Amino acid sequence: MIGEYKVDNRNDALNDSAFRSIATLINRWKDGTFKEIIDDWKWIFSYSRKYKGAIVFYTVLGIISSSLSLVSSLVSMYLIDIITGHKTDKLVSLIVVMISSSLLSLLFSSLISRISTRLTIDIYNDIRSDIFDHIMDADWLSISNYSQGDILNRFNNDANTVCSNAISWLPTVIVSIYNFIIVFFAVWRYSKIMALISFVAAPFMFLMSKFLVRKQREYGMKAKQMASRVMSFEVETFANFDTIKSFGISNKYGEKMKDWQNKKKDLSLEYNLFSIKTRAFLSIMGMCVQMIGFLYCLWLLWNNSITYGTMVFFLQQRNRLSTAFNKIIGIIPAFLGVSISANRIRELVDLPKEVHVKDSSEIEKYKDTGFTVEMDGIDFSYVEDQKVIISSSFFANPGEIVAIVGPSGEGKTTMIRLILGLIRPQEGQVRIKARNGEFVEANVDSRYLFAYVPQGNTILSGTIAENMRLIKEDATDEEIIEALKIACAWQFVEKMPLSINSQVRERGGGLSEGQAQRLSIARAILKDAPVLLLDEATSALDIQTERDVLRNIVQQRPNKTCIVTTHRPSVLDISDRVYRVMKREIRELNEEESSRMSMDF
Secondary structure, eight states: GGGGGHHHSSSGGGGHHHHHHHHHHHHHHTTHHHHHHHHHHHHHHHGGGGHHHHHHHHHHHHHHHHHHHHOOOOOOHHHHHHHHHOOOHHHHHHHHHHHHHHHHHHHHHHHOOOOOOOHHHHHHHHHHHHHHHHHBBOOOHHHSSSOHHHHIIIIIIIHHHHHHHHHTTHHHHHHHHHHHHHHHHHHHHHOHHHHHHHHHHHHHHHHHHTTTTTOHHHHHHHHHHHHHHHHHHHHHHHHHHHHHHHHHHHHHHHHHHHHHHHHHHHHHHHHHHHHHEEEEEHHHHHHHHHHHHHHHHHOOOOTTTSOHHHHHHHHHHHHHHHHHHHHHHHHHHHHHHHHHHHHHHHHTTSSBBBBOOGGGGGGHHHHHHHOOEEEEEEEEEETTTTEEEEEEEEOTTTTTTEEEETTTTTHHHHHHHHHHHSSSEEEEEEEEEESSSEEEEOOOOOOOOEEEOOOSOOOOSSEHHHTTTTTTTOHHHHHHHHHHHHHTTTTHHHTSTTTGGGGGGGGGGTSSSHHHHHHHHHHHHHTTTTEEEEETTTSOHHHHHHHHHHHHHHOOTTTEEEEESSSHEEEEEEOOEEEETTTTTEEOOHHHHHHHHHHHH
16 A cells, blocks of 8 residues: 555665655754653553553563574574584584574564564554544544545544554664674674675665755655545445435545545556665665675685674674664654654544533433423534534423424524534523523533434444444343334334334435334334433434424423424424524524414425
8 A cells, every 4th residue: 555655665775765764853953842752651651651661671682682683693603604614513502502592582582573563553542542532532623624535534644654653663772872882892792894885885875875865755745645535435435325326426426535546556656666676776776785795705715814604794784784884874754754653643632622521410300300402692603714504592391392494504503502512602601501401511521411413324233223222232122112102113123023123224224214223213212311412313304204203302301302403394384492593593483483483384
């Protein structure tokens, strides 16, 4: 995937990436934004801190593994010298040491892989769980500024980038530096010139490559943006699957999908060509440097200054030294890249939270007598200076059916959001008031007092009983059936092959819209909350069924407050009061206006 190239192919331009990353860090330091990167890493380490013991163990294993690898190379050098010199003393002991160190190195590598994988999974789960909780508790207006695809991309891909580095980054720094030092001094012990040639090779590549690779970070940002856009398109498409098919525009969406694929392909091919050119140049430069080292080794061998085994050791360690150097300088772009992903996640985590009023639970003792939902002097706007509701009031008492009517887009659903505490007014108050006058301001902690049936199909895949128990896990079959009867849904559910244990598909597949609506209403009834909110939830029901459902709800619990947004005259006829939302104002209609509106419908 194009979004994964940074990890899979980062060695293609690693040296120049490090050069650019150093420049970026310097610029960040100068403009004062370097602190943001540090804050991002502090946030990452806040998750890995509780695994510090395992991380230390992981680092120690890495150091031991590097040491054993060097031991194996030294033993190989002596073995080659023994064989080429036809000397057999110490042969057996050296073979034993070599086999033992190789096996131990394999063991430690396996342990490192196992520990790293386990820790990465644990941190990945911790971070995703924390992000999920923050998203669920985020302020509705704030989180609505992000597309679903972008949220999912951050929740999955960026979290994965952070998690894969949260454990390994610091150990990689320590082990790489340690590996570089011990290899350099091991070569230095046998030949100072060869050590310098090996050391200079990596910086030479680093300095030469900086003139070639200039777009790596640009490609990285393009890849992330592309991934978010594609995911948004996919989420939106599958969420509106029925609508797309019903309009007969499946072919158009197929063309859009191909268009996105072509854009992704162009970006992938563009980066691929860039990588090929860069890799070719770096390979040529690398071959030149390797040839210098190789020719120097041959010259030493020709002059009997070194043995054949020492030459092999030099060539092996030269490559190892270069690799160690690349890992060290590769830490810098990784440091930056991970901070970018961490920053994208922190944007979600740092969103304002919903308002919590802890004392909200104290009003529950008045649940049986019901609650009045009251809005007083409300001003609200989604965007500053663009008010949706102005100086408006509203109330609905226990035992009442209160209808809210008005043209689409005038603010009916906004009213529901205000009542649920999803959004808060800039002026005025929304209160849930008990009969004795005690009240609590609408907030996230008062939401348990409501049962809400939104517009659209909210049935999930699974059995009818599983759908019902989403809001009451311990509901008995008898309670479910009773709720279905009140919602006039039992008449079709009892005829299904397995009754309440019959399967329904996602979004109520296999059910009519009216049947799906009745199941949604039954689910809300099963919750038995003192306030019931129906947002166009009876639009697919025939008039008689609609009347029966609403009357059954009130009869089931006389103190229940029922608020209905509607376009249906049948609801107005049986409502105790009617409010009209129009021209940014909520106004109660008198009996004459209500009757006239019923006729106008």
